[in-house]
Amino acid sequence: MTEILTPYTGERGAVIPVLQKVQQSFGYLREDAISKIAKFFRVSESEIFGVASFYAQFRFTRPAEHIVKVCLGTACHVRGGEQIMEAMRRELGIHSGNITEDYKFGVDRVACFGSCALAPVVVIDDKVYGRLTPTKIKGIVDKHR
Amino acid sequence: MIFDDIRSQAIREWEALQNSQKPRILIGTGTCGLAAGAEAVLEAIKQELAQQSIDATITQVGCIGLCYTEPMVDIIMPNQPRVSYGDVTPEMAKQLIQDYIVNGNPRPDLALGTIGDGRIENIPAFFELPVLKPQVRIVLRNCGFIDPENINQYIANGGYSGFTRALTMKPEQIIAEIKKSGLRGRGGAGFSTGQKWDFCRASPGKEKYIICNADEGDPGAFMNRSVLEGDPHAVLEGMLIGAYAIGATQGYIYCRAEYPLALKRLRVAIKQMEQYDLLGDNILNSGFSFHLKIKEGAGAFVCGEETALMASIEGKRGMPRSRPPFPAVSGLWGKPTNINNVESWISAAFIMQKGADQFAKYGTETSKGTKTFALVGKVERTGLIEVPFGITISDIVYNVGGGILKGKAFKAVQTGGPSGGCLGSDFFDTPVDYDTLAKAGSIVGSGGMIVLDEDTCVVDLARYFLTFVQEESCGKCVPCRVGTRQMLGILEKITKGQANPSDIEQLQKLAETVRDGSLCALGGTAPNPVLTTLRYFRDEYEAHVQDKRCPARSCKELVSYYILPDKCEGCGICIRSCPTEAILGGKRMIHIIDQSKCTKCGSCSDVCPPRFSAVAKVSGEKIEVPKEPVPIPSKKKEAIQEK
Numbered sequence: 081m082t083e084i085l086t087p088y089t090g091e092r093g094a095v096i097p098v099l100q101k102v103q104q105s106f107g108y109l110r111e112d113a114i115s116k117i118a119k120f121f122r123v124s125e126s127e128i129f130g131v132a133s134f135y136a137q138f139r140f141t142r143p144a145e146h147i148v149k150v151c152l153g154t155a156c157h158v159r160g161g162e163q164i165m166e167a168m169r170r171e172l173g174i175h176s177g178n179i180t181e182d183y184k185f186g187v188d189r190v191a192c193f194g195s196c197a198l199a200p201v202v203v204i205d206d207k208v209y210g211r212l213t214p215t216k217i218k219g220i221v222d223k224h225r
Numbered sequence: 226m227i228f229d230d231i232r233s234q235a236i237r238e239w240e241a242l243q244n245s246q247k248p249r250i251l252i253g254t255g256t257c258g259l260a261a262g263a264e265a266v267l268e269a270i271k272q273e274l275a276q277q278s279i280d281a282t283i284t285q286v287g288c289i290g291l292c293y294t295e296p297m298v299d300i301i302m303p304n305q306p307r308v309s310y311g312d313v314t315p316e317m318a319k320q321l322i323q324d325y326i327v328n329g330n331p332r333p334d335l336a337l338g339t340i341g342d343g344r345i346e347n348i349p350a351f352f353e354l355p356v357l358k359p360q361v362r363i364v365l366r367n368c369g370f371i372d373p374e375n376i377n378q379y380i381a382n383g384g385y386s387g388f389t390r391a392l393t394m395k396p397e398q399i400i401a402e403i404k405k406s407g408l409r410g411r412g413g414a415g416f417s418t419g420q421k422w423d424f425c426r427a428s429p430g431k432e433k434y435i436i437c438n439a440d441e442g443d444p445g446a447f448m449n450r451s452v453l454e455g456d457p458h459a460v461l462e463g464m465l466i467g468a469y470a471i472g473a474t475q476g477y478i479y480c481r482a483e484y485p486l487a488l489k490r491l492r493v494a495i496k497q498m499e500q501y502d503l504l505g506d507n508i509l510n511s512g513f514s515f516h517l518k519i520k521e522g523a524g525a526f527v528c529g530e531e532t533a534l535m536a537s538i539e540g541k542r543g544m545p546r547s548r549p550p551f552p553a554v555s556g557l558w559g560k561p562t563n564i565n566n567v568e569s570w571i572s573a574a575f576i577m578q579k580g581a582d583q584f585a586k587y588g589t590e591t592s593k594g595t596k597t598f599a600l601v602g603k604v605e606r607t608g609l610i611e612v613p614f615g616i617t618i619s620d621i622v623y624n625v626g627g628g629i630l631k632g633k634a635f636k637a638v639q640t641g642g643p644s645g646g647c648l649g650s651d652f653f654d655t656p657v658d659y660d661t662l663a664k665a666g667s668i669v670g671s672g673g674m675i676v677l678d679e680d681t682c683v684v685d686l687a688r689y690f691l692t693f694v695q696e697e698s699c700g701k702c703v704p705c706r707v708g709t710r711q712m713l714g715i716l717e718k719i720t721k722g723q724a725n726p727s728d729i730e731q732l733q734k735l736a737e738t739v740r741d742g743s744l745c746a747l748g749g750t751a752p753n754p755v756l757t758t759l760r761y762f763r764d765e766y767e768a769h770v771q772d773k774r775c776p777a778r779s780c781k782e783l784v785s786y787y788i789l790p791d792k793c794e795g796c797g798i799c800i801r802s803c804p805t806e807a808i809l810g811g812k813r814m815i816h817i818i819d820q821s822k823c824t825k826c827g828s829c830s831d832v833c834p835p836r837f838s839a840v841a842k843v844s845g846e847k848i849e850v851p852k853e854p855v856p857i858p859s860k861k862k863e864a865i866q867e868k
Contacts, residue, residue: 092558095540096523100482134542134699136524137482154445154642154675155601157689166826170804191526191693193483194447195260196599196673197292197607206485208260214828 081113085120095121099132108139144179144186146224148172148204153192155199160213164200165189167214171221185221228389228509231501232380239381248281248326251299251307253369255288255454256486257447261295262314269315270298273322281326287455289369291356292608294337300325306339309351356606359624361587363595364448364571365611368455373490376497379458385503387577391466392511396426399470403573406581407593412438412529412566413644413670414746415592415659418573421563424553426471428561433473436557436564437464438534439480439487442526443642444693446673448597449567451609453480453487456571457494461517463570465503466577468515471563476515479534481522491519526643526697530745531556531564533699544699545745566671568597588614592658596672602639603630603678612657619653622676633678636777637762641670643690643697644750646757647683666757668750682779683758683765688716690754694747705748708739712755719766721782722773729766733759774845781825787848788816788829792839795857799829799840814854 084101088094095117102113109132118125132138150168152161169175172185179186195201198210202220209220242249250270254263267285274281291297294311298318301307308331310321317335324330331345338351351357371378379385391399404419425433437460441449453460464476480488495517498504506514520538527533528543535557537543556562565573572594576584585593592614598621601607605627612621618638622628629635637647640657646667648655655661659669677686695709715732718724736752736759743749759766768774775783788799788808795813807823810816816839818829830840841848 093538093540096537097521100521100523131540131542134525138523152444154639154673154686154689155599155607157444158602158675158677158681158686163827190483191697192442192444192446193256194441194450195257196445196447196601197257197609198260198295199601199607201260208256210257210260213831214826215831 081116085117088120095128095131096135099128099138103138107143108141142183144183146185146205148185148187148202148221149190149193150176150187151191151193151195151199151201151203152189153196153199155196156192156201159199161200163214164202164212164217167217168202168221171217184225228385228501231377232386235377235380238377242282245282246303248279248303249301250281250283251286251301251369252283253288253295253297254285255451256484257288257292257451258295258297259486261292263296265315266296266298266313266318269318270322273319277322277327279322279326284372285374286370287368287373288451288609290360290365290451290609290611291337291606293606297337299340300331301341302326302329302331305331306341306343306345308339308345308348309337310335311337356608356610356625356627359616359620360611361595361613362611363575363584363587364452364459364568364597365455365609366575367459368452371456373455373457374493376458376494376501379456383578384458385462385465387574388462388465388469388503389509391469391577392509392513396470396472399466399577400426402581403470403576406572406576406584407588407591408569408572408576408584409592409659410566411568411572411596411671413641413668415669418565418569421553421565422467422471424551425473425561425563428554430561432475432560433471434557434560434562435464435468435471435473435476436531436534436538436562437476437478437480437567437570438529438531438564439478439484439567440522440529440534441481441484441567441671442529442697443644443671443673445601445639445642445675446599446671448599448609448672450484450487452567452571452597453484454490457487457490458498459571459574460567461491461494461498463565463572463574464517465508465515466573467563467565467570469513473563474514474516476517477520477538477557478517479520479522479528479538482524488519488521495519525699526693527699527745527747530747533745534564535562542699544701545747547744568672589656589658591660592669596657596669598640598672598674600626600674600676602675603633603681604628604676605630614658615656617654617656618648621657621674626676629676629678633680636677636679636681637683639675639677639686639754640673641668641750641753642673643694644668644746644753645670645673646753647677647686647761648757649761651761666753666760668753680777680779682720682775682777683762684716684769684775685720685777685780687754687758688713688720691716691751694751698748698751702743702745702748704739704742705751708735708742709748709751711735712739712752716755719769720775720780722769722780724770726770729759729763729770768845772845776844778842778844780844784825784842784844785820785847786818786823786825786827786829787841787843787850788818789839789841789848790815790850790855792837793857794837794839796834796837798832798834802828802832804828810854813857815851815857817850817852817854 333347409415533543533545552562691713
């Protein structure tokens with residue numbers, strides 16, 4: 081933690097970059113991390129939590145090993161993104177926002193990756209899969225199993 | 226360091242590359258190219274070149290805009306024009322190397338077109354293709370042509386000449402030039418960029434900021450991502466010019482974290498600028514100092530709104546505040562601040578490089594220049610396009626876009642994302658510009674353009690946008706926070722066939738309240754998708770409410786699937802694909818869907834062999850089917866029945 085925090089000493093508006101770095105290193109924002117960040121910036125914990133919970137990027141629970149993001153931007157919606165989400169639900173047995181019991185996969189809905197011309201799109205970890213159909217879902221998930 | 230020397234060196238390098246006697250291969254590796262499989266193609270190219278011991282230069286370029294045909298590979302043989310190939314697979318890439326580079330056959334059957342001087346028999350000129358002919362490339366001028374991680378290639382193509390020219394001018398002259406070009410903000414609001422700069426310049430205060438808004442949150446739009454990936458220096462040059470004209474010493478680029486490649490390209494570009502003395506103190510010995518920082522967004526649509534964006538840079542929740550004071554007076558940390566969108570900054574760089582007239586010669590009286598659009602949805606040729614203002618909607622959909630997917634009927638185009646509206650075929654000949662679209666109830670927006678066909682339900686689309694804005698509302702203003710939630714509730718009732726006629730009136734009233742009672746543009750424009758669809762597609766709302774029918778056969782609760790008894794061949798494919806075991810039947814028996822078990826996922830319809838096409842999707846009607854699976858009548862019987 082100290083390693084992450086020190087370079088930001090005295091910098092204005094560094095709360096969000098710090099939260100991003102902490103999440104990158106630990107996978108999510110643990111309670112004790114939030115306390116330390118609050119101390120560092122000399123503000124209350126609730127203030128830090130207030131900022132963190134405002135933004136969609138921050139997580140407060142342990143994430144799955146592989147994060148599946150199903151895009152439901154407008155282009156994906158129009159080209160059948162909901163069916164992709166439904167197929168993903170059947171494949172992994174979990175609804176969006178949840179993770180599998182073995183912490184292997186987590187599914188989230190996301191509003192646009194900017195790969196709209198290849199809609200519908202799914203991103204698993206950092207790999208982008210475009211031009212999907214419900215029948216292709218098993219294949220792309222298997223690549224990460 | 227003298228910039229002229231850098232420039233001459235860059236030009237020498239570029240010319241040497243153009244006159245190179247080695248074969249050159251260009252491959253589009255923007256996010257869209259990679260999603261389509263460019264990585265595997267690149268690997269295959271490298272392998273094949275190594276195996277055949279061919280000495281060739283490979284350049285990874287940004288997206289040229291033809292996303293529908295990604296991955297794209299271009300080959301330039303010495304003294305020949307560049308040849309573009311689309312839909313390239315690893316096998317095809319190897320074949321092209323064998324056929325063209327080794328054996329000299331450019332494979333006209335696979336080529337899309339040629340770029341540059343000279344022609345090759347049986348291959349059309351790339352920019353004469355129907356998809357490109359109506360386009361004018363100002364913002365995208367370098368995308369797909371230069372290596373975005375090589376600053377010299379940008380400089381050799383006129384890059385930073387706009388900035389060096391600006392340094393010879395007075396700030397007032399620069400602002401006058403931008404005003405003369407007629408450039409209006411490309412982020413959506415369409416305010417005069419020159420005037421905006423002028424306000425900020427005139428604001429008292431020593432410390433001023435400029436910000437590049439690259440928080441492209443509109444779902445269905447990716448213009449900024451593409452251009453940041455393909456030509457990052459053009460944005461940065463625009464910012465340098467703006468900072469010099471306004472008198473700002475610190476700049477921020479607020480880019481969303483969902484764009485990792487764009488962020489990487491920006492970081493590389495900023496480092497290169499520092500090496501060339503284009504950033505920092507006393508830039509190019511001019512006395513002008515400017516520093517630039519990247520701020521990664523953390524996932525909040527409302528941060529595209531300028532006051533929310535500034536709050537986010539300050540490390541707070543991204544909540545908009547009331548204006549005035551405008552950012553030009555009191556913005557980031559209370560200092561005068563000027564915010565422009567990515568595309569506005571690039572346009573400013575072009576205007577300073579080539580002159581205001583070169584920009585203003587395109588477009589209409591009140592909307593000058595060009596606009597990029599992410600042309601997506603139910604259109605054949607999806608991609609990133611750049612067209613002059615004034616082009617008609619039908620020109621975009623049919624000439625550039627190649628018409629509706631699978632020959633279906635056009636229903637509407639949606640522009641401006643959650644803040645915009647849907648315009649139907651009545652607006653086919655409407656010129657696309659700020660004022661005309663606004664008059665029609667939509668907006669140009671940042672450039673999302675989603676084409677809808679007969680199978681897209683506009684009520685469901687309105688519901689979709691409301692889901693989005695309701696989630697993204699920051700919660701500050703009650704009409705937006707609560708109103709959008711109530712609107713969403715009504716829209717859900719409508720799409721489920723549970724609404725009554727008074728709900729439509731209620732929806733209209735709520736929409737107007739949210740529009741009038743919200744502080745920022747997110748809330749103020751959130752009802753637009755509902756208001757425009759109520760205005761132009763009221764009959765579809767009424768069909769849902771009165772007849773419990775979805776004309777587009779899209780709303781799940783209002784459609785049913787049936788297996789047509791006269792077409793089913795009893796093959797069992799649909800039975801095996803049904804996730805809920807809702808299909809009854811056996812071999813050579815007519816299959817029947819148990820409506821109580823059917824979740825309407827459409828799998829049966831997807832897998833039913835096209836030669837049977839036995840699965841029908843209907844809304845508001847019932848198809849007579851046997852009560853239980855019955856044997857399929859023999860072919861003879863069928864023939865008799867037909868007679």
